[in-house]
Amino acid sequence: MKQNYQLPDHGAERMRTGSAKRITFSMTDDLRHLGQGKTYFIRTYGCQANVRDSETLSGMLGMMGFIPASGPEDADLSIFNTCAVRRAAEEHVLGELGSLKPLKTKHPEKIFAVCGCMAQEESMARLIAEKCPQVDLLFGTHNLERFPQLLARTLSGERTIEVESDGAGSVVEGMPVSRSRRYKAFVNIMYGCDKFCTYCIVPYTRGKERSRRMQDVIAEIRAAKESGAREVTLLGQNVNAYGRDLGLADGFSELLREAAETGIERIRFYTSHPRDYRETTIDVMKEYPNVMPALHLPVQSGSDEILKRMNRGYTIGRYYELVDRMREKIPGITFTTDLIVGFPSETDAQFAETLELADRCQFDSAFTFVYSPREGTPAAAMEDDVPAEVKKERLAALNEKIGFYARRNNEAEVGKIRKVLCDGPSKKDPSVLCGYSEENRLVNFTGENIREGDIADVRITEARSFSLNGEAVR
Ligand code: SF4
Numbered sequence: 001m002k003q004n005y006q007l008p009d010h011g012a013e014r015m016r017t018g019s020a021k022r023i024t025f026s027m028t029d030d031l032r033h034l035g036q037g038k039t040y041f042i043r044t045y046g047c048q049a050n051v052r053d054s055e056t057l058s059g060m061l062g063m064m065g066f067i068p069a070s071g072p073e074d075a076d077l078s079i080f081n082t083c084a085v086r087r088a089a090e091e092h093v094l095g096e097l098g099s100l101k102p103l104k105t106k107h108p109e110k111i112f113a114v115c116g117c118m119a120q121e122e123s124m125a126r127l128i129a130e131k132c133p134q135v136d137l138l139f140g141t142h143n144l145e146r147f148p149q150l151l152a153r154t155l156s157g158e159r160t161i162e163v164e165s166d167g168a169g170s171v172v173e174g175m176p177v178s179r180s181r182r183y184k185a186f187v188n189i190m191y192g193c194d195k196f197c198t199y200c201i202v203p204y205t206r207g208k209e210r211s212r213r214m215q216d217v218i219a220e221i222r223a224a225k226e227s228g229a230r231e232v233t234l235l236g237q238n239v240n241a242y243g244r245d246l247g248l249a250d251g252f253s254e255l256l257r258e259a260a261e262t263g264i265e266r267i268r269f270y271t272s273h274p275r276d277y278r279e280t281t282i283d284v285m286k287e288y289p290n291v292m293p294a295l296h297l298p299v300q301s302g303s304d305e306i307l308k309r310m311n312r313g314y315t316i317g318r319y320y321e322l323v324d325r326m327r328e329k330i331p332g333i334t335f336t337t338d339l340i341v342g343f344p345s346e347t348d349a350q351f352a353e354t355l356e357l358a359d360r361c362q363f364d365s366a367f368t369f370v371y372s373p374r375e376g377t378p379a380a381a382m383e384d385d386v387p388a389e390v391k392k393e394r395l396a397a398l399n400e401k402i403g404f405y406a407r408r409n410n411e412a413e414v415g416k417i418r419k420v421l422c423d424g425p426s427k428k429d430p431s432v433l434c435g436y437s438e439e440n441r442l443v444n445f446t447g448e449n450i451r452e453g454d455i456a457d458v459r460i461t462e463a464r465s466f467s468l469n470g471e472a473v474r
Pocket residue numbers: 193194195196197200201202203237238273
């Protein structure tokens with residue numbers, strides 16, 4: 001089989017000169033028939049940016065004539081859209097790729113493709129290219145729009161390993177999308193990240209911060225609304241930095257206002273960064289009831305010293321100030337966060353400050369992680385000196401505290417009536433419906449004549465640790 005490697009280069013990813021290329025997607029006629037009579041399956045790992053990229057891939061595959069299948073066994077083409085944020089997620093993907101070997105031996109005509117952040121990571125891309133011969137196509141986050149051409153090469157018998165390194169990156173408009181849920185739309189507002197938190201691989205895998213033009217974002221929201229979307233989630237690694245590269249001084253607040261003015265029923269945004277948060281954004285959240293009162297605001301640590309070593313760009317005092325101001329201006333707003341324990345040099349006293357933070361902020365929930373070094377990041381060069389046992393104990397202590405407040409906050413919901421956007425039957429118990437309240441709490445509920453995509457008024461009857469039970473009242 002012909003092979004032609006182009007692997008990522010983190011040195012090039014760090015070079016951020018020049019501005020992003022602006023491209024309009026198009027597909028030639030010969031590519032439109034590539035998938036006639038063929039099926040595809042996509043497995044998506046990681047964050048909403050990946051979910052959105054998978055929706056774009058599905059859109060392109062649909063244009064090429066492919067139809068969905070339920071798993072790699074039934075599919076002619078299987079794509080694994082990967083996440084590189086944590087080592088554990090990568091190991092999971094490598095395990096899954098390993099388990100595909102017998103299937104590939106039995107059906108060499110099946111195509112296996114890997115994309116996403118792992119593909120864009122220098123060492124991981126090399127490992128997949130050299131040690132996973134069952135992978136026929138490897139492409140990164142920077143060349144998503146070239147997927148149809150790359151796939152055509154793979155289908156013609158060429159093993160295609162092509163991952164571009166492009167620090168400046170590109171913004172591609174006009175890509176097709178096949179949303180997994182008609183009533184919920186993910187809309188990218190920007191790509192990449194310039195923050196370079198010392199533990200994080202994202203600035204290397206997703207490139208420089210670059211924003212879509214406001215009119216393109218608003219047009220996508222309007223189109224999604226016209227085709228039935230009730231909720232839109234604005235996506236970016238750091239949405240508060242939206243528009244800086246376009247010369248906008250307060251781009252995100254402006255964009256949020258414009259989005260709210262479209263009249264779509266629910267707006268969420270993800271992820272926020274405490275460093276770039278502006279008062280005007282809080283004012284827009286307060287002014288427009290269709291901007292949901294729920295915020296994911298990653299903090300990572302309660303210690304100023306650790307925040308500095310993480311290069312987070314704010315103090316814990318600034319974080320508290322922000323949370324307090326939002327709670328004062330937007331009564332009932334809920335907060336979730338991300339926390340890392342056992343960052344290099346974290347002392348018992350510094351970890352105690354993280355526990356103090358959990359007491360002070362009383363989050364609704366948190367993604368808590370044990371620090372693990374990511375190759376190529378500055379923190380990987382720091383001595384990983386917190387023993388594994390200590391990291392484990394800290395994680396357990398933190399989870400206990402987070403769980404305590406999550407349950408307590410949920411208990412305070414009992415008896416209230418909340419508006420829940422129904423996602424259909426619960427996966428765990430198909431006899432009940434499930435969905436999310438405006439405050440982004442998961443609600444399992446009973447009710448008659450309620451369909452996926454409906455917004456139901458639900459009386460909360462019971463609190464669980466990370467969900468609520470209820471019954472629809474109308
Ligand atoms: S803000 Fe920090 S943690 Fe978030 S994506 Fe950027 S570098 Fe990573």
